[in-house]
Amino acid sequence: MYKILFATSEAYPLIKTGGLGDVAGILPAELAHLGLEVTIILPAYPACKTHLKYLTEIASLQIPSVSGLIRILKGRLPEGSNSIWLVDSPIHFDRPGNPYLGENGQDWPDNAARFAVFCQAITQLVNHPELNWQPDIIHCNDWQTGLVPPLLAPLSNRPATLFTIHNLAYQGLFSRQQFETLDLPPYLWSSSALEFYDQFSFIKGGLVFADWLTTVSPTYAQGILTPEFGCGLEGVLRKRADHLTGILNGADYQRWDPVHDSFIKKPYSKATWHHKALNKLALQHQYGLLEDKTIPILGFVGRLVEQKGIDLIIDILPKLFSNKIQVVFLGEGHKSYQNTLQKIARDYPRQMGLSISYNEQLAHSIQAGADIFLMPSRFEPCGLTQLYALRYGTIPIVHRTGGLSDTIVEATEENIQQELATGFFFEEPSPSALFTAIQKALTVYAQPDQWRELALTAMGQNFSWRTSAKAYYNLYHQMLSNRPTQ
Ligand code: ADP
Ligand code: GLC
Numbered sequence: 001m002y003k004i005l006f007a008t009s010e011a012y013p014l015i016k017t018g019g020l021g022d023v024a025g026i027l028p029a030e031l032a033h034l035g036l037e038v039t040i041i042l043p044a045y046p047a048c049k050t051h052l053k054y055l056t057e058i059a060s061l062q063i064p065s066v067s068g069l070i071r072i073l074k075g076r077l078p079e080g081s082n083s084i085w086l087v088d089s090p091i092h093f094d095r096p097g098n099p100y101l102g103e104n105g106q107d108w109p110d111n112a113a114r115f116a117v118f119c120q121a122i123t124q125l126v127n128h129p130e131l132n133w134q135p136d137i138i139h140c141n142d143w144q145t146g147l148v149p150p151l152l153a154p155l156s157n158r159p160a161t162l163f164t165i166h167n168l169a170y171q172g173l174f175s176r177q178q179f180e181t182l183d184l185p186p187y188l189w190s191s192s193a194l195e196f197y198d199q200f201s202f203i204k205g206g207l208v209f210a211d212w213l214t215t216v217s218p219t220y221a222q223g224i225l226t227p228e229f230g231c232g233l234e235g236v237l238r239k240r241a242d243h244l245t246g247i248l249n250g251a252d253y254q255r256w257d258p259v260h261d262s263f264i265k266k267p268y269s270k271a272t273w274h275h276k277a278l279n280k281l282a283l284q285h286q287y288g289l290l291e292d293k294t295i296p297i298l299g300f301v302g303r304l305v306e307q308k309g310i311d312l313i314i315d316i317l318p319k320l321f322s323n324k325i326q327v328v329f330l331g332e333g334h335k336s337y338q339n340t341l342q343k344i345a346r347d348y349p350r351q352m353g354l355s356i357s358y359n360e361q362l363a364h365s366i367q368a369g370a371d372i373f374l375m376p377s378r379f380e381p382c383g384l385t386q387l388y389a390l391r392y393g394t395i396p397i398v399h400r401t402g403g404l405s406d407t408i409v410e411a412t413e414e415n416i417q418q419e420l421a422t423g424f425f426f427e428e429p430s431p432s433a434l435f436t437a438i439q440k441a442l443t444v445y446a447q448p449d450q451w452r453e454l455a456l457t458a459m460g461q462n463f464s465w466r467t468s469a470k471a472y473y474n475l476y477h478q479m480l481s482n483r484p485t486q
Contacts (some may be wrong), residue, residue, distance in 0.1 A: 004038045005135040009144035014048045018165050019384045026252040030469035032081035043093040043118050059130040063120045063302050065183040070341040087121040093252030104392030112174040113297035116182045119147035122229040136161045143172030146202035153461035160479050165215040167381050168224050168231045207236050212479050213244045216382035216401035221246030250465035258392050263364035270459050283369025287353025296445050297326045299383055304333025309376030315431035317344050321351050326352035341347050359379045378429045380404050387463045393455035396423040397437050421456045459465035
């Protein structure tokens with residue numbers, strides 16, 4: 001039975017800011033169901049300590065740039081299939097709120113030190129005298145874990161390393177001075193290692209040194225080899241192209257299925273699809289909108305950042321509101337988008353619902369109550385919210401990119417008739433292309449039989465984590481079978 005250490009900076013339900021939290025909240029459990037021993041390792045944020053009430057100290061470490069000992073705490077969620085280890089360095093992680101941002105919405109100024117300590121601690125756990133445990137593979141996720149592969153690389157008898165790119169646009173870039181304060185091996189300051197145009201890049205550590213790379217959809221795996229989606233790292237990635245695999249994420253249907261979703265007003269299934277309308281009325285009520293189940297609702301749930309194409313929606317909102325429609329938003333992010341949305345919401349109080357917050361319950365209520373899910377992302381490594389929307393019979397309108405291309409089937413008349421269609425695409429990330437796609441969707445919405453067909457086909461899609469977990473399992477097996485003896 002392979003032993004995996006799954007390193008992540010967030011995992012639902014302990015702490016979550018986006019899709020990585022969802023993935024880390026389910027993939028390790030699915031891998032455990034396939035017979036692997038998977039331990040999750042996270043920074044000991046206050047939220048993690050509160051969730052995991054019974055924690056025991058299993059090891060302590062000394063990291064040269066940090067005064068005092070760092071403790072490794074072990075816990076488990078009730079019913080959880082995985083052990084959870086927390087890297088407890090209070091000066092780095094014992095602070096309120098978001099794992100990456102301070103209360104002012106800016107990155108914590110010491111993020112380089114915080115996540116370097118996280119990576120150094122993980123590296124020290126390999127062959128640690130207090131632990132009678134050595135993983136076969138360390139599975140790293142995103143830049144916050146990017147220093148693990150380079151720090152392990154020189155060791156003999158080390159675990160294999162896999163680095164998963166959830167979003168190449170977040171790279172963990174810092175200054176050379178910061179590199180120098182962290183007690184990292186000086187040879188890592190090189191253009192063939194962590195140096196990236198004179199900056200210190202965490203993600204490059206993963207991309208250059210991990211034994212294998214994955215990203216979260218096949219189309220994004222191709223895309224990141226090109227200048228359009230490679231964020232300047234396409235050259236580095238092209239050199240690793242024969243060690244890069246796209247494995248599509250899944251949806252956690254235990255948490256995201258209207259049949260048994262305790263966050264929503266009225267559960268429903270394909271057989272009781274008409275109950276979706278009760279969730280619409282509840283959503284209209286919650287947002288103070290006109291309560292009328294014949295009005296189509298367009299929903300948006302996501303980070304208010306350029307990636308998600310929120311500006312494309314903002315651009316066409318006044319024009320959209322000349323239709324008899326409502327639009328509801330849930331998100332937080334850049335101040336300028338927040339302010340503009342607030343201003344428009346004041347002008348259209350009966351048609352636009354806005355919540356600038358992070359609210360798990362509301363995210364579910366929008367999936368259940370909306371008719372259409374807007375996801376005009378400029379790029380999307382995988383995207384989970386469109387997968388959830390499908391299961392709730394909420395038809396996605398998406399830009400044809402990355403994981404959105406891999407998960408949605410275009411609602412042409414023929415595809416609708418053949419019960420294949422699940423959503424609407426637009427090709428160019430422009431306001432007018434989005435507007436045209438929305439008009440197309442509203443035309444189909446006006447034909448209730450066709451819309452119902454579309455919604456039921458969407459609800460029948462199955463993006464189960466079991467399939468994705470098997471792909472990771474096979475990759476782990478391949479990595480370990482092909483290892484040169486050390
Ligand atoms: P990304 O990881 O790029 O943000 P994904 O679609 O992969 O996008 O995952 C986003 C996850 O975060 C989903 O579970 C979504 O419901 C959740 N989410 C995003 N914004 C909010 C919010 N403001 N409140 C609650 N949940 C949110
Ligand atoms: C990232 C991506 C998103 C993906 C998620 C989980 O945040 O932006 O597309 O679904 O990671 O892999």
